[in-house]
Amino acid sequence: MSAIAAPDRVAAHLNRGGRWRPFEIAFWLAIVALIFALPSRALLINEILLAGLFALSLDLVLGYAGIVSLGQAAFFGTGAYAAGIIATLGVAEPLIGLVLASVIAGLLGLITAPLLLRGSDLTRLMVTLGVALLLGELANRNEWITGGADGLSLAAKPVLGLFPIDFTGQRNASLYSLAVLFALFVAARRLVQSPFGLSVRALKENPLRANALGVSAARRLIAIYGIAAAYAGASGALVAQTTGLVSLDVFDFHRSADVMLMLIIGGPGYLYGGLIGAAFFIALKDGVASATPEYWEFWIGLPLVVLVLVGRERIGGFIARWARRAALLAMRGAA
Amino acid sequence: MNAPALETRGLSRRFGGLIASDNVSLKLERGARHALIGPNGAGKTTLVNLLTGTLRPSAGAVLLDGEDVTGLASHARVRRGLARTFQINQLFGNLTPAESLCLAIGERLGHGGRALVSAGQDKAVVLEATELLERFGLTDAMDQKTRRLAYGKQRLLEIALALACRPRVLLLDEPAAGVPENERADILAALAALPADVTILLIEHDMDLVFRFARRISVLVAGRLLMEGEPKQVAADPQVRAVYLGESGHD
Ligand SMILES: Nc1ncnc2c1ncn2[C@@H]1O[C@H](COP(=O)(O)OP(=O)(O)O)[C@@H](O)[C@H]1O
Ligand SMILES: [Mg+2]
Numbered sequence: 138m139s140a141i142a143a144p145d146r147v148a149a150h151l152n153r154g155g156r157w158r159p160f161e162i163a164f165w166l167a168i169v170a171l172i173f174a175l176p177s178r179a180l181l182i183n184e185i186l187l188a189g190l191f192a193l194s195l196d197l198v199l200g201y202a203g204i205v206s207l208g209q210a211a212f213f214g215t216g217a218y219a220a221g222i223i224a225t226l227g228v229a230e231p232l233i234g235l236v237l238a239s240v241i242a243g244l245l246g247l248i249t250a251p252l253l254l255r256g257s258d259l260t261r262l263m264v265t266l267g268v269a270l271l272l273g274e275l276a277n278r279n280e281w282i283t284g285g286a287d288g289l290s291l292a293a294k295p296v297l298g299l300f301p302i303d304f305t306g307q308r309n310a311s312l313y314s315l316a317v318l319f320a321l322f323v324a325a326r327r328l329v330q331s332p333f334g335l336s337v338r339a340l341k342e343n344p345l346r347a348n349a350l351g352v353s354a355a356r357r358l359i360a361i362y363g364i365a366a367a368y369a370g371a372s373g374a375l376v377a378q379t380t381g382l383v384s385l386d387v388f389d390f391h392r393s394a395d396v397m398l399m400l401i402i403g404g405p406g407y408l409y410g411g412l413i414g415a416a417f418f419i420a421l422k423d424g425v426a427s428a429t430p431e432y433w434e435f436w437i438g439l440p441l442v443v444l445v446l447v448g449r450e451r452i453g454g455f456i457a458r459w460a461r462r463a464a465l466l467a468m469r470g471a472a
Numbered sequence: 473m474n475a476p477a478l479e480t481r482g483l484s485r486r487f488g489g490l491i492a493s494d495n496v497s498l499k500l501e502r503g504a505r506h507a508l509i510g511p512n513g514a515g516k517t518t519l520v521n522l523l524t525g526t527l528r529p530s531a532g533a534v535l536l537d538g539e540d541v542t543g544l545a546s547h548a549r550v551r552r553g554l555a556r557t558f559q560i561n562q563l564f565g566n567l568t569p570a571e572s573l574c575l576a577i578g579e580r581l582g583h584g585g586r587a588l589v590s591a592g593q594d595k596a597v598v599l600e601a602t603e604l605l606e607r608f609g610l611t612d613a614m615d616q617k618t619r620r621l622a623y624g625k626q627r628l629l630e631i632a633l634a635l636a637c638r639p640r641v642l643l644l645d646e647p648a649a650g651v652p653e654n655e656r657a658d659i660l661a662a663l664a665a666l667p668a669d670v671t672i673l674l675i676e677h678d679m680d681l682v683f684r685f686a687r688r689i690s691v692l693v694a695g696r697l698l699m700e701g702e703p704k705q706v707a708a709d710p711q712v713r714a715v716y717l718g719e720s721g722h723d
Binding site for chain 2: 143144146147148149150151152154155327328330331332333334335336338339342343345346347348349350351352353354356357360
């Protein structure tokens with residue numbers, strides 16, 4: 138019976154998240170295939186990938202650490218402006234701009250995180266919202282560097298000097314976004330099953346007990362918030378680089394709210410939720426907006442209300458039951 | 473002369489008008505097997521919360537090995553060797569027992585900040601977690617979400633987590649609460665098997681368990697220490713008998 142020694146079983150259990158499951162491999166390959174199959178939709182795909190990265194950042198904060206935030210746009214916007222300004226300063230390589238922009242956004246996350254350590258969910262919502270508003274106003278006032286209401290336009294140079302990502306290379310742009318998203322996703326996957334990730338999840342589950350085991354809540358929450366801010370900054374920087382434009386709306390409240398919706402649609406706490414939610418949200422918005430331009434918000438809101446009222450698990454269970462029954466019928470039909 | 477492993481000086485805590493802890497001064501020598509008894513609402517859990525830093529005292533001080541730790545946060549006191557169990561289970565519902573124990577062990581070893589390795593790659597942590605799972609009969613349940621475990625298993629995990637901190641001072645807040653009588657002996661056996669130099673403060677209502685386990689007993693009533701002594705003295709004390717009159721205590 139005990140062919141496998143007990144410690145190996147425990148280790149295998151703790152490492153189980155590291156195995157790539159078939160559906161994950163299929164998921165990523167499907168995105169690559171879509172980019173090549175639908176060149177005319179490259180812009181839309183790029184938008185989805187970057188919104189997915191933004192939602193991934195919120196997932197680290199909300200889904201894993203349990204910090205509610207309605208101001209994730211603060212870091213998205215910071216990343217976007219940082220990338221824009223870095224490009225106008227003459228740094229040609231987009232990758233360098235990307236890294237610098239996410240580091241800057243991450244530092245801003247580390248600086249503002251202590252504001253979130255105390256207080257209820259409501260105060261956290263208010264504080265995160267306030268920080269984003271404040272930054273938006275700062276960008277508005279400091280026209281000399283942000284371009285104010287006119288925004289910044291940047292002509293992104295080719296990635297690694299080889300692959301143009303401006304309007305002449307929309308497919309390259311979405312491949313560039315995909316590559317960065319994938320790299321950051323792999324890192325996040327690592328992170329959440331590391332000892333650090335375990336402690337962050339424990340703090341969300343039961344801070345009282347986590348403290349009683351020696352976990353310092355402050356340090357861990359500041360760290361995860363900073364990391365998530367860097368992720369949001371990367372998505373902002375990529376939006377700036379691939380669209381060639383940064384305007385004040387990068388700090389808008391609706392960005393923070395939309396990304397929250399995407400994550401809730403896809404489901405927090407398993408990393409793929411943000412990507413799936415982003416795809417669903419943006420594809421629906423795109424489809425509905427072209428069908429009924431006036432009411433698209435209604436048609437987005439409706440499934441959301443259903444989702445919240447009925448519950449994702451119950452919908453999932455319903456679909457699973459329905460699929461089983463269909464399979465059973467098909468088998469009977471074949472017999 | 474050695475300082476006591478755990479000491480309180482005039483520890484008090486008020487909740488509005490209620491004095492839940494009233495000028496409590498206690499000393500536990502290294503390796504003590506000390507029980508704290510008292511009726512419901514006497515302030516036993518409040519005292520544990522004050523000792524661990526979960527609550528701030530209104531007045532008084534807590535000393536570990538002679539050092540004042542009153543100003544330290546609870547996680548910092550854990551690092552100094554003070555661990556506890558909770559009267560009402562405080563577990564991580566969506567983590568598994570294996571994950572919970574590895575978290576506790578990893579934190580103790582200072583590995584909790586590692587972000588780029590998988591938790592299962594830490595050999596020392598995994599070995600120790602395996603041993604604890606085995607010792608508490610949790611091996612079969614190690615990969616199930618904690619909230620799905622039977623209450624008895626959860627209770628064992630509650631205690632195993634405290635031991636994963638390898639405490640020098642261990643505070644047990646009614647560890648056998650809600651556990652069927654025939655399983656209580658197992659829990660107490662696990663506690664009795666702890667190294668002799670671990671200092672233990674046990675809160676317990678089951679007087680048989682208390683008298684079997686403790687070499688000294690303190691009696692808390694309405695937030696105040698009524699008396700302290702050896703089990704025989706406490707059992708014979710008329711005041712204590714009066715407090716416990718009507719309760720199905722030791723006779
Ligand atoms: N957080 C709190 N706020 C207000 N009152 C409390 C709080 N915690 C405990 N108390 C009160 O303090 C008294 C002592 O409670 P407790 O320490 O839980 O007693 P015991 O553990 O001995 O049963 C009780 O009257 C209880 O209602
Ligand atoms: Mg109590």
